[in-house]
Amino acid sequence: MKILDLFSGIGGISLGxxxxxxxxxxxxxxxxxxxxxxxxxxxxxxxxxxxxxxxKILAKNYPNTKIYDDVKTLPLDELRGGGRYNHWWFSLPGLKCSRRSSWA
Known part of the structure; x- marks a missing residue:
């Protein structure tokens, strides 16, 4: 199953x-x-x-996986592979946990 990891942090959810x-x-x-x-x-x-x-941590631990900067500008057609059914199965949104977060 293909996974799109959003708000990834250092990739803990993908690691799991x-x-x-x-x-x-x-x-x-x-x-x-x-x-x-x-x-x-x-x-x-x-x-x-x-x-x-x-x-930087993601790039080191997942050197062959693309890292995008902004969820608002994700190239969804590219990520879908150009076809309606050739896409990822899961989108994994991480929680905001930084010291600037209102969740902390």
């Missing part, structure tokens, strides 16, 4: 879904460093995060 792809996931390793076989059922196709620090 990625860990479900392995029978023996090692949480001390990054997703791209796992030694167990990945069945690829869950795949994050893109992140959307505006915070520069979080984007």
């Amino acid at each position: 879904f990625a860990s479900a792809n392995f029978s023996e996931y090692d949480f001390s390793l990054k997703p791209n460093e796992q030694k167990a076989k990945n069945d690829g059922f869950f795949k994050t196709i893109a992140f959307c995060e505006i915070e520069p620090f979080c984007k």
Whole structure:
């Protein structure tokens, strides 16, 4: 299942879904460093995060996954793959948890 991770932070929600792809996931390793076989059922196709620090962490941990800056300008046609049914299955919105947040 394809995942579009919105308001991604450092990618914790995608990490949880990625860990479900392995029978023996090692949480001390990054997703791209796992030694167990990945069945690829869950795949994050893109992140959307505006915070520069979080984007650096995402780029390091998910080097082959596109990171967009602003949810208001996401290229939805591109993310859908050009077809109506060739799209992501889940949009995972993270909660705003920064010190500037009114949720904190």
